[in-house]
Amino acid sequence: MSSANSDSSGNSGAANGTGKPSRYESQKRRDWNTFRQYLRNHRPPLELSRCSGAHVLEFLRYLDQFGKTKVHAAGCPFFGHPQPPAPCPCPLKQAWGSLDALVGRLRAAFEENGGQPEANPFAVRAVRLYLREVRDSQAKARGIAYEKKRKRPPPPPQGHSPQPPLPMVAAPPAAAYARQAADLNLVNGAYTHHVHGHLMIPATDAVGDVVVTDAHPGGMMPLSVLN
DSSP states (O other): OOSOOBOTTOOBOOOOTTSSOOHHHHHHHHHHHHHHHHHHHSSSOOOGGGOOHHHHHHHHHHGGGGOOEEOOOTTSTTTTOSSOSSOOOOOEEOOHHHHHHHHHHHHHHHHHTTOOGGGOGGGSHHHHHHHHHHHHHHHHHHTOOOOOOOOOOOOOOTTOOOOOOOOOOOOOOHHHHHHHHHHHTOOTTOEEOTTTOOEEEEEEOTTSOEEEEESSTTOEEEGGGGO
């Protein structure tokens, strides 16, 4: 198996050009030895093959005594304050980021040392939920907001250019109809249609029926249509 790995924080595990193990590989080896020592000191001692997610959670809580991050309790006056102005008796714990990176390194070390991926105790759901709970509780206690990264919209395909908006065609001004009426020397009774705005001229046809002539190009229509 390749020695190049990365934890959940994105650290690379590739060795440097001199052949010496990288910082990530060295830290992973120390973490793995610490975990094995924890199993040997367990009461009763635990074999690696019998290690479960519950034992991983016990190990993570055990590490809190060596933490350096102040996590305020709910009753502390500095609860939710990112930079308290005075000391308080709240305990120090492991920061969420440190635990998340540690679990990533131990997950890789377990499989590199012969463990099966499907039996990896560092990859079980209970461990993921615990890390999420630690993250949320510490964010609330210290007043830190962890925001999800927003996905950027995909770029348009190459060669595609958005169509420009169609130009708006302005309606002819009402004054044009007024000038048209003056030019026609309309007789009394001409009026403007209330829907279309056309000038309508009453007249009679050959049989004596009243019709209306549209001064706008179009023709004649019976007066009953307008009623």
